[in-house]
Amino acid sequence: MDERPNKTLKISAAPHLASGASVERIMRNVVLALLPTTGFAVYAFGLAALLSLFTATLTCVLAEHLLCKLAGRPSTVKDWSVVITGLLYGLTLPPGLPLWMVCLGGLIAVAMGKALYGGLGYNLFNPALVGRAFLQAAFPTAMTTWTPAFSADRFTSLPGSMLAPPFGTPHYDQISGATPLAAMKFEQTLSDTVDLFLGLTSGSLGETCSLLILLGGLYLIARRMMNWRIPAGIFTAVILLSGLLHLSDAQAYPSPLFMLFSGGLMLGAMFMATDMVASPITPLGCYLYGVLIGALVVVIRLWGGMPEGVMYAILLANAVSPLIDRLIQPVAYGTRRSKDS
């Protein structure tokens, strides 16, 4: 009995165990899940994509760091959430967008989308989409001018438009045909669904290859780091709604598969709508939120003035999310009726 425990004891409050989950770990895994999509963007659009994504991410990280310093808070870049914002934001941009616009939008995303609300955990909207929405409103032409994917010189030269001086009119050397959605809307031609699924069409940097986006999302779902109910709700609504319309008039309305794999739907459903902070917290709330997004996407795409509606659908649903949370609360134990007595 020589072993005398005699030191001052630590005294902490129960529970004295933790699962080991952490915000950093979730965020790092989301970045990981986005890497295949990012890689494909670079493969499809070459140097332009590389430079855009790099600029977007760097701008967001720097903006967050500086804004934290300005606000007198410790920098929060180490929680990795701003890396996701930057990367996601970059992936939504059209290839060949002038770099100064990329910077400006990134700054807006972090400043107006996140810092203004108080930083991580408080943002009402998905910050990446706030940045993109700003660009869409400010520079509608640049945001809907697409350079072609898989051009032969994509690894050797940059589109001249990227280096356009601020506030000048960018000059595009190559302009691709319309994106599949624009073609559907304005020219009534449908792209091949397999091409869409594999990402062989044009569009924003990271939205073209549905397959890789889906795989990244499934990885997060398997690791229980993403709420699968949100994409499930979105897909259900899109399939049902566009399926019914397609059945009623196959000429006027595209098939559900086209709707699923075109435009930003896959990226939006898997990585944008699922922003934990800006989505509801209860399982039922998440379904409703997903269904709302899916329905809005179909409505905007088919009847709105724009070819694409994913961004606005998600932003609108973000705004409704606190309301959903207020209306839908878990049913506490003891308030349900007893089942057999």
Place this chain on the structure above:
Amino acid sequence: MNWMTRRSFPHGIHPQPAKDETQREPIRQFPFAPLMVIPLLQHIGKPAVTVVSEGQEVVRGQLIARPDGFLSVAMHAPASGVIRRIDRVPTLLGSMVPGIYLQPFPASTQEVCEGMPCPVETATPEEILAAIQQAGIVGLGGAGFPTHAKLQVPADKHIDTVIINGVECEPYLTTDHRVMLEQSADIYTGIRYVLKATGAARAIIAIEDNKRDAAEYLGAMLPSDLPVSIELVTVKYPQGAEKLLVSVLLNREVPTGGLPVDIHAAVINVATTAEIGRLLPRGRGIQERVVTITGPAVRRRGNYRIPIGTPLRFALETVGTSEDLSEVLVGGPMMGQAAPSLDIPITKGTSGVVAYTERETGHQPPIYPCVHCGDCLEACPMSLNPSQLGLLAAREHYQAMVDDFHLMTCFECGACSYVCPSHIPLAQRFRVAKAYIRKNQASVVRSQAS
């Protein structure tokens, strides 16, 4: 035997069980400490009243304090010795309560003295409840509610089923497991008393699926005339919480603010049942209990039958601890409390002593704002919204937590804190909020009374 595992309650968590090191260790008798510290309040209710005086010699098992009213139980001498002082003694909560310091005789035979037996065949329910109170029995699972009070059925209610709780879902603890493997006869005798006292028609022994050996053994030892069934429940924390157990086994839900008796059930811990069966036939009082002493900082981990009143310091010295001992938990790691000092004693409610080293306690992860991940909602066994409660708690909006988000339904199981990736001390804050609300309610009641 072919067991059907029952469905489980919704949500919950799966912490590492950490039971392997002690669950195969048979219960061993513990030596007597040179000085015992016996608080007169080891239960919920009023402290017992001493019936001995300083300097008096007592025999092991002798009554040293009598219950003060209904919500109070007797205390018995844990060893033959002399009463050194009647004074205030330190407790787990950091406060001092009235208590007795007893110095055991070193060379005594430590024979246990017996009292008036309470034969189960002839005793009335009232006599059984009185005997349980006189035996000083309280819930040994940790809550410390006087068992006779729990078993007393109000006149306008009835109990049809008694659930014997052998779930033991807290990580590290294996006392109930060992008691089930070693004291089957005591358990079944205890069940006879409990059934008679409550008038219940049957009992269910609930055991977590990771203790099949105990279930099989108890099944084999079951006397044919006893209306007892043994049910396995899913391994999940906090499966052993009594309200959850009632829902899982009987498919009835205890209404908010109610007790299991409201839905005709009583839940009683298996070690408590064994103690009833061990003590009542011989008219003895409780003066020792089985405690799991374990954790990374403990050398000889195991299950020990330890005299009540043994100071933690003596207990840990006896089993040996490593140099870097850092925190000592009384109870399990999920709901147990950190000991403020090693001078506090093992009490009737102490089911385990878990000692951590620097490795377990050294790292304090940063706290982030709630990221709305919803993991806490999917962990909460009571289906509360810990995220929302946490936001309100941080702003000290305690009344809103009660009115809009069922704060008082929270039983501080800690599942929400366990999963939170932002490391928000949710359950810890809820404990503070509940204490605040209770204090306020008490003062409201007092001012209305005066």
